[in-house]
Structure formats: structure tokens, C-alpha cells
Amino acid sequence: MPTIVLKIDVDTYRGTLEGVPNLVRILKQHQANATFLFSLGKDHTGWALRRAFRPGFFKKVSRTSVLEHYGPKTLMYGVFLPAPDIGKECVEEMRATKRAGFECGIHCWDHVVWQDNVRRRGESWTQKQMQAAYERFNDIFGAPPKTYGAAGWQMNPYAFAQLDQFGIQYSSDSRAMLKADGSLANPAAGPYRLSDGEHIYDCVQLPTTLPTLDELLGVEINDTLITESNIAATILTLTAEPRNHVFTMHAELEGQKLAPILVELLHGWSEQGYQCISMGQYFANIRDQKLPTYPITWAELPGRSGELLALDAK
Template identity: 80%
Template sequence: MPTIVLKIDVDTYRGTREGVPNLVRILKQHQANATFLFSLGKDHTGWAMRRVFRPGFFSKVSRTSVLEHYGFKTLMYGVLLPGPDIGKLCVEEMRSTKRAGFECGIHTWDHVVWQDNVRKRGEQWTRKQMGLAYERFQEIFGAPPKTYGAAGWQMNPEAFAQLDRYQIQYASDGRAMLKPDGSLANPLAGPYRLRHQGHVYDCIQMPTTLPTLDELLGIEIDGKVIDESNIAQHLLQLTAEPRNHVFTMHAELEGQKLAPILIELLNGWAEQGYQCVSMGQYFTQLRDQELPIHDLNWAELPGRSGELIALN
């Protein structure tokens, strides 16, 4: 049976407080599993407005109604309002997710700080940021994390090395390259081992192989604008041919206003014969396989601004 690995990035205080419980309820109702990756420090979403000079930023913001989905208050965190400490204020939401049977892992300490800085930072900065998240995770869950997924699909070589030091066996830190319609540029893209300057890391990478909702909403494909009424059907067309996929959701989107789209996807994937699983469940299928090795690579993806970790 082909699988859809559901990976949920939780970026904000609001997403943790409101989106996560909604997603737990929806997934339980549809007998779907998933991995929740939490931001564990302060929510400084407002700092992301500094990205206005990045190519493609305005296009993405206008297409995806950032204010509508994230809320005015969230966009003021770090600007006019102090950033709430997610890992302190949302302990119960995180623990409840674990008690409900879902795998939990690390997304980041401070989402905006990591996404905007990690590529150009060195060993000391990287170790500190990851160490803060690692320690907070253990405080909340009473055990070290088993998995990780980089904020904004942004990493550096030291960050990958740190995953190995933490003995994290599998992560989802990058993307498979996509065509403008969201289909895979390389139909064989999938899990791999990462290599940089001759060193092969131990941690298995599970790249996201499908476009995210915010990458598709508002774009035109074959003369038709993708909106909330047809986006699920477009994604289901991309999964019509059975194969394993990794799909990244956001608690701020699918866990709130775009929840009806998630429900349509879950029903559609069930009809297509897919099983929705966690990253941990997927790892059990991979641990004995000899996976391909790919070099660390950066590239731009359709519908997203800036370069990401991507399969070459």
C-alpha cells in the first residue's frame, strides 16, 4: 500500500494553541497518522516582515492571505508585541498531541531567526540554537526527540552534523524539485542520505515531495487559477499514480481556515488507496534499504521565495 507521510510544521503560538488540537481531532476522525514538529522558543513571526526585499516575497504574501491565516496579533509578535514563549505556554497542547498517539519532534527554537540566518551562520550559533530546542523538547516530553524538520527547509552543514550527534535517525529538512504545476521534476525522488564535502551523514532525509497549500494557492496552472475550491483536486491529481509521498502541512493553515481542504485530501487519499503515516512509521520501511546518496544542494521552488535545501 502506498503511503502519504504527513509532516506538520508548527510555526507559531497561535498554530500550537489552536491549530494543533484541531489537527489532532481531524486526523483521529480519519484514522490518519502524522508527525508534529514543534517550534519551542518564542514566536517572533513579525520579524519575518524583513523579508520584503527577497524576490517573490510580495507575490507569495498576496496569494496566500498571510493576515487572514496568521492573524494580525501573530504578525505583531516581535514588532509591537512581545513574542510569547511557545514551549512554556503551550506545554499541554504538545503533551496532549503525544498522548493522542502522534509522533512529536523538533521544528526549531525560533522559527524566523533560524529560517533567516542559519545558512550563513557557523558552528557556535548553530549548536546554541539547536541545543535550546533539544533541551526544551526533553523538558516537555521527558525524552529526547527522534526526528526533526528544519524551519523553512533551511540548514547548514553543522546543523546536519548536529542531528547525527543527537542520534536522530531520520529527518525531513529539504524538498524534492518540482515543476511549475507541482509535479515531481524527478519521478524517482525520495528518501536519501546526504553528503557534503565527501562526508555522508547518518540521518536519513525524507524530502517533501508534494507542493504545500501556500505554494499552490493563487497560482495559474493550465489557464486555471488554483483556489480553495479546486486545490485539493489538483493535489489528488498529483497523487493519482501510486507512489510514496511526503506532504508538509502547517498548523496555521490546515489546522485552521484550510481544514476543509485537509479533510477533502484525507478522503481522497483513502479512495486512492493511500495510508497516511508518521515519519517514524515510514522510517521502519526504510531502515534496511540501501538509499541513494545526494550532495547538499540549494534551489528555488515554484511558489516559494528564496532558496531551499533541495535534491539536486
């Protein structure tokens, strides 16, 4: 049976407080599994306004209604309002997710700080950020994390080395390359190991292979504007041919206003014969396979501004 790995990035305080419980309820209703990746430090979403000078930023913001999905209060955290400490104020929501039977892992310590800085930072800074998240996760759940998924698909070689030091066996930090219509540029893209040219990292990468909702909304594909009314059908077209996929969701989107789209997708994937599973289940299925090794590569993807860690499987 082909599988859809549901990976949920939880970026904000509001997403943890409201979006996560909504997603737990929806997934349980549809007997779907998933992995929740939590931001564990302060919510400095307001600092993201500094990205206004990046190419493509305003275009993406206008397409995806950032204010509508995140709310004005979230966009002021760290600027006009104090940044709430997610890992302190949302402990019960996180623990309830684990009690409900869902795998939980680390997304980051501080989402905006990590996404905007990690590529140009050194070993000490990287280790400090990751160690803080690791210790907070252990405090909340009483056990070390088994998995990880980088904020904004941003990493550096020190971060990959730290995953190995933590003993994390599988992570989802990268993206498979996509064509303009959202389909895979390389249909063989799947789990792999990363190399920096001298060293092959132990941690297995489970790359996201489908476009996210915020990458598709407001985009024209084959002369059709992608809206909330047809986006689920668009993604289901991409999964019509059976194969394993990793789909990244956001607690702030599918866990709130875009929840009806998730429900439509879950129905559609069930009809297509897919089983929705966690990252841990996926890793258990492929852990004994001989996996390819690819270099650390950066690339731009349709619908998203800036470079992301990309699977260079040519």
C-alpha cells in the same frame, strides 16, 4: 499499499494553541497518522516583515492571505507585542498531541531567526539554537526527540552534523524538485543520505515530494487558477499514480481556515488507496534499504520565494 507521510510544521504560538488541537481531532476522526514538528522557543513572527525586500515576497503574501491565516496579533509578535514563549505557554497542547498517539519532533527553537540566518551562521550559533530546542523538547516530553524538520527547509553543514550528534536517525529538511504544475521533476525522488563532499551524514532525509497549500493557492496551472475550491483536486491529481509521498502541512493553515481542504484530501487519498502515516512509520519501512547519497544542494521551487534545501537527484 502506497503511503502519504503527513509532516506538520508548527511555526507559531497561535498554530500550537489552536491549530494543533484541531489537526489532532481531524486526523483521529479519519484514522490518519502524522508527525508534529514543534517550534519550541519564542514566536517572533513579526520579525519576518524584514523579508519584504526579498524577490517574490509580496507576490507570495498577496496570494496566500498571510494576514487572514496568521492573524494580526501573530504578525505583531516581537515587534509591537512581546513574543510569547511557545515551549513554556503551550506545554499541555504539545503533551496532549503525544498522548493522542502522534509522533512529535523538533521544528526549531525560533522559526524566524533560524529561517533567516542559518545559511550564513557558523558552528557555535547553530549548536546553540539546536541545543536549546533539544533541551526544551526533553523537558516537555521527558525523552529526547527522534526526528526533526528544518524551519523553511533551511540548514547548514553544522546543523546536519548536530542531528547525527543527537542520534536523530531520520529528518525531513529538504524538498524534491518540482515542475511548474507541482509534479515531481524526478519521479524517483525519495529517501536519501546527504553528503558535504567529504562526509556522508548518518541521518536519513525524507524529502517533501508534494507542493504545499501556500505554494499552490493563487497560482495558475494549465490556465486554471488554483483556489480553495479546487486545490485539493489539484493535489489529488498529483497522487493519482501510486507512490510514496511526503506532504508538509502547517498548523496555521490546515489546522485552521484551510481545515476543510485537509478533510477533502484525506477522503481523496483514502479513495486512491493510500495510508497516511508518520515519519517514524515511514522510516521503519525503509530503514533497511540501501539508500542513495546526494550532495547538499539549494534551489528555488515554484510558488515559494528564496532558495530551499533541495534533493539533487538527477
